[in-house]
Amino acid sequence: MGILDNIVGALTGGGQGGNDALVSAVTHLLGQESGGLGGLVQKFEQAGMGDLIKGWISTGPNPAINADQLRAALGSDVVQQLAQRAGVDANALLGGLAQQLPGLIDKLTPDGVAPDANALTGLLGQLLGGRS
Numbered sequence: 001m002g003i004l005d006n007i008v009g010a011l012t013g014g015g016q017g018g019n020d021a022l023v024s025a026v027t028h029l030l031g032q033e034s035g036g037l038g039g040l041v042q043k044f045e046q047a048g049m050g051d052l053i054k055g056w057i058s059t060g061p062n063p064a065i066n067a068d069q070l071r072a073a074l075g076s077d078v079v080q081q082l083a084q085r086a087g088v089d090a091n092a093l094l095g096g097l098a099q100q101l102p103g104l105i106d107k108l109t110p111d112g113v114a115p116d117a118n119a120l121t122g123l124l125g126q127l128l129g130g131r132s
Contacts, residue, residue, distance in 0.1 A: 021086030059112040062102040067094035
């Protein structure tokens with residue numbers, strides 16, 4: 001679990017505000033109220049970037065994403081809501097998510113298969129240890 005610990009460590013960052021914002025954003029994006037991982041995949045597909053997120057879920061290498069692509073996939077309204085909830089600048093949040101989200105989704109789908117929403121919520125809770 002070393003790589004997974006590194007990702008969680010990067011997301012939680014020992015209480016730093018920006019990293020707490022990433023934890024908040026990830027738990028919201030992958031939470032049941034947002035449709036879970038399936039809902040996130042759907043957003044990417046609607047933005048014409050389905051292959052990108054499916055690359056993170058698959059067992060192959062993780063394609064990179066930049067902040068502008070992430071904004072296009074999530075939608076400006078969602079990005080603003082996430083940033084406002086977390087109390088951080090939207091561009092900073094997008095930059096952090098662009099760096100961490102591919103690896104996190106890859107680790108949540110080790111066999112190249114997305115877990116169902118309940119399993120994903122439980123796994124996120126275990127990984128983040130209630131730090132959201």
